[in-house]
Amino acid sequence: MILYALFMYFSQKRAVKPLSQEDFVLGYRKAQLIDVREPNEYNSGHILGARNIPVTQMKQRMKEIRPDKPVYLYCQSGLRSGRAAQMLYRKGYRDIYHLQGGFKKWTGKIKTK
Structure with missing residues (x-):
């Protein structure tokens, strides 16, 4: 179990670059902003301009x-966006970022449905 956790940690570190909210804001308008949470979470509030592609459908x-x-990813806390980044990395994507702390730490504009 510990070996698996270590493997996941280091492979995630290679696949994705974590960004603070300030750095995330500077780049996400020129990128593909993807919310990897489930549709009910997305509908209850998401970052303005984000598309919803749940990690379960990635x-x-x-x-x-x-x-x-x-590719700029985020989820509720940062765990699912890390998994999504690993999937993308394995398929050849290399310019992948995710929001440190996830949506729960986001203080910018949001949209609700």
Whole structure:
């Protein structure tokens, strides 16, 4: 169990670059902003301009994400966006970032449905 946790930690560190909210804001307008939470979480509030591709659907919907543009991911706390980043990294995506602390730490503009 400990070995698996260590493996996941280091492979995630290689796949994704964590960004503070300030750095995230500077780059996400020029990138693909993806909320990897489930639709009910997305509908209760999400970052303005984000698309919802839940991590549970990532493999089936990966073709919706362009490999030639930066990918900015976020989830509620940062765990699921790390898993999504690993999936993308294994498929050849290299310009991947995620919001440190996730949506629960976000203080910027949000949209609700």
